[in-house]
Amino acid sequence: MKYNEAKEKFIETWGILGSQWGVNKTIAQIQALLLISVNPLSTDDIMEELTISRGNANMSIRELLDWGIIYKKSIAGDRKEYFVAEKDVWKWSHKIGTIRKQRELNPVIELLQEISTSKEIGKSEEEQEFTRQIKELNMFTGQVSQLADKLFLSPKGELLLKLMKMFL
Amino acid sequence: MKYNEAKEKFIETWGILGSQWGVNKTIAQIQALLLISVNPLSTDDIMEELTISRGNANMSIRELLDWGIIYKKSIAGDRKEYFVAEKDVWKWSHKIGTIRKQRELNPVIELLQEISTSKEIGKSEEEQEFTRQIKELNMFTGQVSQLADKLFLSPKGELLLKLMKMFL
DNA sequence: ATATATTTTCAGTATTTTTTGAAAATTCAG
DNA sequence: CTGAATTTTCAAAAAATACTGAAAATATAT
Numbered sequence: 046m047k048y049n050e051a052k053e054k055f056i057e058t059w060g061i062l063g064s065q066w067g068v069n070k071t072i073a074q075i076q077a078l079l080l081i082s083v084n085p086l087s088t089d090d091i092m093e094e095l096t097i098s099r100g101n102a103n104m105s106i107r108e109l110l111d112w113g114i115i116y117k118k119s120i121a122g123d124r125k126e127y128f129v130a131e132k133d134v135w136k137w138s139h140k141i142g143t144i145r146k147q148r149e150l151n152p153v154i155e156l157l158q159e160i161s162t163s164k165e166i167g168k169s170e171e172e173q174e175f176t177r178q179i180k181e182l183n184m185f186t187g188q189v190s191q192l193a194d195k196l197f198l199s200p201k202g203e204l205l206l207k208l209m210k211m212f213l
Numbered sequence: 214m215k216y217n218e219a220k221e222k223f224i225e226t227w228g229i230l231g232s233q234w235g236v237n238k239t240i241a242q243i244q245a246l247l248l249i250s251v252n253p254l255s256t257d258d259i260m261e262e263l264t265i266s267r268g269n270a271n272m273s274i275r276e277l278l279d280w281g282i283i284y285k286k287s288i289a290g291d292r293k294e295y296f297v298a299e300k301d302v303w304k305w306s307h308k309i310g311t312i313r314k315q316r317e318l319n320p321v322i323e324l325l326q327e328i329s330t331s332k333e334i335g336k337s338e339e340e341q342e343f344t345r346q347i348k349e350l351n352m353f354t355g356q357v358s359q360l361a362d363k364l365f366l367s368p369k370g371e372l373l374l375k376l377m378k379m380f381l
Numbered sequence: 382a383t384a385t386a387t388t389t390t391c392a393g394t395a396t397t398t399t400t401t402g403a404a405a406a407t408t409c410a411g
Numbered sequence: 412c413t414g415a416a417t418t419t420t421c422a423a424a425a426a427a428t429a430c431t432g433a434a435a436a437t438a439t440a441t
Binding site: 125 | 416417418419420421
């Protein structure tokens with residue numbers, strides 16, 4: 046595969062992956078574009094490369110900045126703002142993971158916790174089964190969540206590497 | 214929190230979580246409903262409980278059957294079909310994980326692999342940076358993917374439990 | 382076989398999400 | 412300041428996704 050085809054396919058595929066996992070396609074594509082770019086890119090560069098509107102580019106860039114997985118970079122003698130990606134896979138995946146866990150998973154975990162400990166749920170077969178199932182879910186998510194936190198805490202995915210060596 | 218409120222909130226929250234992660238809301242809600250239900254439910258039961266149309270219920274149920282996380286169950290002397298959820302968290306999350314990994318992640322992994330080993334990508338700074346970044350991504354996804362496989366292979370999440378004890 | 386119950390399909394509709402583009406706001410050099 | 416360059420905002424349009432409901436297909440009891 047030649048460079049240009051590879052680049053296009055990568056950006057396209059990354060966008061598809063994003064949208065399948067609840068990340069807006071444009072946002073994923075901008076990250077992909079910046080990830081593989083040597084130089085900082087301006088909003089206009091990004092608009093042109095992905096053929097998207099200024100509004101879309103601006104809002105998507107802002108979201109990536111908010112996630113902390115791309116940075117602003119000014120270029121001397123140029124009024125435009127430029128952007129670069131956080132290139133360390135571990136760092137950006139860590140950030141995405143942490144933010145999404147907090148925003149999306151924590152509400153669920155909290156609800157499971159609250160239901161698990163509620164004293165107001167009765168003892169009928171129906172209500173018991175409900176509580177049992179919620180508790181099981183609560184335990185499971187608790188475990189996964191803790192493991193994820195631990196993984197994310199270790200620098201540069203060292204723990205991940207250790208685990209790999211230990212178990213594979 | 215009382216049972217009815219808890220049940221409603223759980224189903225609602227599970228639906229939201231699903232849609233944030235690329236799973237249709239109705240599908241997630243049907244799984245939630247069946248998960249906490251003592252008895253098998255018919256299509257009509259599900260339609261009524263979630264106030265959705267027959268078409269929607271039918272198609273969503275089929276998808277859950279395809280994923281293998283709910284089962285058909287016939288009730289003696291009743292012509293209707295009934296459905297029960299796979300209640301073992303480990304089993305159903307394993308199935309979802311495996312299917313989504315294969316459908317959505319594998320195409321990306323394969324592309325990264327192909328680009329990583331392409332002999333047609335040149336040595337300009339631009340193309341080198343591209344290859345470097347793709348290789349890093351390839352290594353990372355390879356590691357995560359292997360760990361995931363390993364986790365999913367161990368029965369009942371024993372490995373997960375071991376990891377927890379070992380590291381926390 | 383026939384009638385009835387049940388399930389499936391899918392064209393049309395509704396809803397949600399994403400994108401556009403132009404106006405408004407901001408920034409900054411002279 | 413002034414005005415050109417740049418960025419931001421957001422109402423409206425477009426696109427993608429999900430849902431409905433009724434007709435068609437299928438299954439089953441008598």
